[in-house]
Amino acid sequence: MPDALSLSHVSKSFGGVCALRDVSFAVQTAEVHALVGENGAGKSTLINIVAGAVQADAGDLRVRGDAVVNPSPATMRSLGIAVIHQHPSLFPHVSVAENIALGWEARRPAALINHAERRRRAKDVLERIGARIEPETDAGHLSFAQQQLVEIARTLASDASIILFDEPTAGLGVDDAQRLFDLIRMLKQQHAAIVYISHRLEELPAIADRISVLRDGLLVATRAMNELSSDAIVSLMVGRDYAEQSVRSGKAGALADLSVVSNSSTPVTTAQAANAPGPPSAEGPRPAAPLLELKSLTCSASGVRDVSLSMRAGEVLGIAGLVGSGRTELARTITGHDRADMGELLIDGRPRTLRSPLDAAALGIGYLPEDRRRDAVIGEMTVSENVNAATMSGPGRAPSLLGLSVQDRESAAATAAIKRFDVRPPSAAALVSSLSGGNQQKVAIAQRAAARPRILILDEPTQGVDVAAKAEIHRIIREMAASGAGVLMISSDLGEVLSMSDRVGVMRGGRVVAILDRAEATPEHVMSLAVGGVA
Ligand SMILES: Nc1ncnc2c1ncn2[C@@H]1O[C@H](COP(=O)(O)OP(=O)(O)OP(=O)(O)O)[C@@H](O)[C@H]1O
Ligand SMILES: [Mg+2]
Structure with missing residues (x-):
């Protein structure tokens, strides 16, 4: 039987940059084929060629054995190929139901389309992936991660038989990721061919059958998934022994950090101990005001409800929660993108009103939004x-x-x-x-x-970055906290939240339902709070 999809000797350059060199790659029916590589290795370029969005300079593209002569997005779609892009590409002013309909209506005569059916199918497929999203909502109103889920739903609705996922879990929590894996397994049982790109190497053994590694545009290995340990994969990605690489690139510290992240604890700041300020007493000195304090902060428009918390200078305050729990909305309120309509925001103990992002910046609040392309660069x-x-x-x-x-x-x-x-x-x-x-x-x-902001609000700071860059970003966050900044870090990567944070706030339904000290913040405890289990 021919491969479901195959590329032979494909090359692609952009100006002077060679993104793919003589790459041969194939995925079979009923196979999940993982594709990994460092940032810039050429993964998305390969996907874009298969999607018909980018034309290869040389090489051959085949679907079920037949050469595709003129690959355009429409041709590739008609051959049953669907791509879930690294960056969601929904129509923002159109409802979720209509966005999803674009996935399947392309194959039907227009006369058969009606609004009720669109809605029903959208609801159906959203339920299948467990996404709590209203089909009538405009896609532009959704968070980045929710848009990713809609993009996945759209692909499922299209009944494609060759599906390429470009980092679908980058902004998803464990919960949503698990549901996605179940779906991928189901698609595989239904004989789909799947290409799966991710920087989360630890998730691959559970879903992938084979793995291919790209390095600087070259395909350096294709193996059975169970043949390679994750160290071996990283070594193939970076092109030499991983430990050796850290020394050679002068990044011993950064990479040594990786073990700090996974094994030991960061020093507990005094901030933690002094976190319950209480009323000033006549005897003792008055504790310094927190760097940032929120008192019943509410933004009705975005669904942030009654949030109270405080963050000290030198502290990393992690924020965990499921997609849609209000984490990004909270960040937008603290940074003046959405206006609070109740409650207070204090900096150094002084109440402040933020009318715009400029107000926040003038007060020393820095912000890294989750939607990189729209807002961050x-x-x-x-x-x-x-x-x-x-x-x-x-x-x-x-x-x-x-x-x-x-x-x-x-x-x-x-x-x-x-x-x-x-x-x-x-x-x-x-x-x-x-x-x-x-x-x-x-x-x-x-x-x-x-x-160098005094208060830094980070929303998914390491999404989409490879292992070495992630360690470097963690280092920067620690350095900034050590030099006296307060860092509020939202992340769907629970391991990252738990290893980086002095304290962890858990959000659900627009509220901060708990703030845990490091010692209390076990994965089980955080997850049960996030989904609404016992406190
Ligand atoms: N439109 C473009 N113009 C110029 N250079 C490009 C363009 N698209 C990609 N490149 C370059 O091609 C190389 C491969 O990029 P690609 O996006 O395929 O990497 P990737 O493996 O998907 O990385 P990441 O993990 O960061 O998403 C990079 O060096 C990138 O800068
Ligand atoms: Mg990419």
Whole structure:
């Protein structure tokens, strides 16, 4: 039987950058084939070629054995190929039901389409993936992760037989990810051919049959999944022994951090001990006010309800919760994107009103939004311009520090960021839109770090980045906290929340239902609070 999908000797360059070199790759019917590689290795490019969105410079593309001569998005769709892109691509001003309908109506005569059926099918397929999303909602009103779920629903509704997932779990929690894996297993039983891209290597053994590794555009290995340990996979990805790599790239510290993250605890800050301020007593000194305090903060429009919490200087406060629990909405309220209509926000004990993101920035609040492309980086600007965006004309900026011109300093900052995060290609003049997803995320983080905010709100800071970049981002977060900033970190990666946070707030239904000390914050406890189990 021919492979469901095969690429032979495919190459693709963008300008001077070679994204794929002579790649041969195939996926069979009833197979889940994992595709991994560092940020910028060429994974999304391969997917885009199969989707018909990018034309290969050379090579051969076959579906069920037949050569596809002129691959366009429409042709590839008609051959039963569906792609779940790294970045959701829904129509924002159109309802969820209509977005999902686009997945299956393409194959039907228009006369048979009606609104009720669209709604029913959307509801159906959303239920199948366990997404709590109203079909009538405009897609543009959904969070990033919810959009990802709708994108998955749309693909399922299309009855495609060859499905390519580009990091579908990057913004999903354990719960949603598990449901997705169940679905993938079911699709496989129904003889679908599946390509699955992820940086979460630990999830692969549970779903993948084979794995292929891309390195710098070359396909360096295709093996049975159970033949490779995750260390072996990482070594193939980076091209040499993993431990050796950390020494050679001068990143011993960053990579050593990985073990810190998984095994030991970060030092407990004094902030934790002093967290219950209580009324000032006549005898003792009055405890310093928290850096950030929320008292019954409510934003009715976005569903943030009655949130009270405090964060001290030097503290990492993690926020866990399911997709749709209100985490992103809380971040948007604290950063002036949505206006609170009740409750208080205090900085250093002083009540503040945030009318806009500018107000928040002026008060030293930095923000990394989860939707990278829409808000976190500016694709039409260069890496250097993005890294320096927040500091470009700030008041703290001496005009001729050490005799360096503004341009010199900007390019020095960009070069340092590129080196620190290993941004590829290492060019300060590259447009950010030309970088791979993970490399864009590195630039977004570098910019927030360069701005040195006192309060930093991070929404999914490590989504889509590879193992080494993740360690580097964790290091930056710790450094910023150690230098006195307060970091509020939202993440769907529960391991990340538990290992990085001094305390963990758990959200459900727009509320913070608990704030746990590090010692109490076990995965089981956090999950049961997040889904509404025992407190
Ligand atoms: N439109 C484009 N213009 C210029 N360069 C591009 C373009 N698209 C991709 N590239 C380059 O091709 C290379 C491969 O990118 P690709 O997006 O395929 O990586 P990836 O493996 O998906 O990485 P990530 O894990 O970060 O998503 C990168 O060096 C990227 O900068
Ligand atoms: Mg990609």
